[in-house]
Amino acid sequence: MYKIIIFITSFFLLNISQIAMAIETPDYTVQMVDNNYEVRNYPSMLIAEVTVNGNRDETGTLGFRKLAAYIFGDNISSKRISMTSPVGQKKISEKIAMTAPVLQKQEMEGKWVVNFMMPNKYNRQNLPIPTDKDIRIIETEPYSTVSIRFSGRATIRNLKKHQTKLDNYVLSKKINTNGEPEYAFYDAPFIPPMLRRNEIHYRISESLN
Numbered sequence: 001m002y003k004i005i006i007f008i009t010s011f012f013l014l015n016i017s018q019i020a021m022a023i024e025t026p027d028y029t030v031q032m033v034d035n036n037y038e039v040r041n042y043p044s045m046l047i048a049e050v051t052v053n054g055n056r057d058e059t060g061t062l063g064f065r066k067l068a069a070y071i072f073g074d075n076i077s078s079k080r081i082s083m084t085s086p087v088g089q090k091k092i093s094e095k096i097a098m099t100a101p102v103l104q105k106q107e108m109e110g111k112w113v114v115n116f117m118m119p120n121k122y123n124r125q126n127l128p129i130p131t132d133k134d135i136r137i138i139e140t141e142p143y144s145t146v147s148i149r150f151s152g153r154a155t156i157r158n159l160k161k162h163q164t165k166l167d168n169y170v171l172s173k174k175i176n177t178n179g180e181p182e183y184a185f186y187d188a189p190f191i192p193p194m195l196r197r198n199e200i201h202y203r204i205s206e207s208l209n
Contacts, residue, residue, distance in 0.1 A: 023085045024119050025186070031144070037169050038147045039204070042140075046122055049115035050134050051092070056112060056156070060089055060185075063114025070135055071116065075128035081119065086184035086199070088115040093180050145182075145201040146175050153193045154185055163200050170202060177202035 032039040050066050052059035064087055071081035092111040118127060118137075127137060148166040152158045163181055170177055179202075186197035 023083055024117075025085050026117055027120070034169075036148050036150065037166070038149070040145050040147055040201075042143050042145065044142050045120075045140055046118040046124070046127060047088070047115045047138050047140060048118060048130065049088075049113050049136050049138055050132075051111055051113050053111055055109050056089065056091075056159075056183075059112035060087070060114060060154075063089070063112065066132055066134060067114065067116045070128075070130045070132060074132065075130050077128040079128045081122075081128065084117045084119060086186040086197075088117075088182060088184050089113070090115075090182045091180050144204050146170060146173075146177065146204050147199050147201045149197065149199050151194055151196050151198065153196070154183070154198055158198075159183065159200070162198075166200050166202065175202075176205045178205060179203055 026042055026045065028040045028042045030038050030040055048067055048070060050063050052063045052066075054062070067087075071083065073080050075081075090113045092113060115138075124137070124139065130137070146166070146169070148162055148169070150158070150162045166181070169175075182201045182203070184199040184201065186199075187195070
């Protein structure tokens with residue numbers, strides 16, 4: 001019985017790995033590795049993005065649905081676009097009055113941008129046009145990040161824990177960052193939490209030497 005359980009588990013994990021490998025991800029290069037931290041260089045790419053109001057969970061779900069509808073054929077060409085990974089999410093910085101106490105839940109409220117990278121085979125000329133007017137197609141400039149990678153569920157507690165680690169790392173290394181942290185979620189909800197790939201990035205002013 002024990003051997004059967006091991007076989008089923010191994011088969012399940014192998015299939016998950018194969019599914020994950022089939023999905024296109026950003027073609028970044030790693031400039032530096034320090035435990036779970038990396039400095040990365042990202043090339044220019046096309047992304048589809050949408051701005052949504054609410055807390056992080058709500059906006060992530062709504063933004064994902066809008067973008068998923070677009071790539072599944074809700075576009076002028078009615079053409080399906082291959083799924084990519086990760087789903088990106090970033091809070092739009094807004095100046096608000098200071099209150100006490102500061103709650104993690106309040107920090108997750110506001111305007112969020114949710115995005116998908118478009119497959120490399122597309123450019124602005126051949127990418128299907130969204131029918132949803134809320135969706136924007138953006139061509140990014142090349143950029144660099146300092147990033148942390150971790151597993152588990154995308155809960156407020158887990159995100160806050162690893163963002164604090166990244167913040168402390170950035171301070172200890174005296175890295176200059178730009179803007180708000182960016183979250184990246186690579187896996188579908190059916191993937192076991194311990195196998196999920198989550199990341200938090202800060203864009204940095206320039207590549208580190």
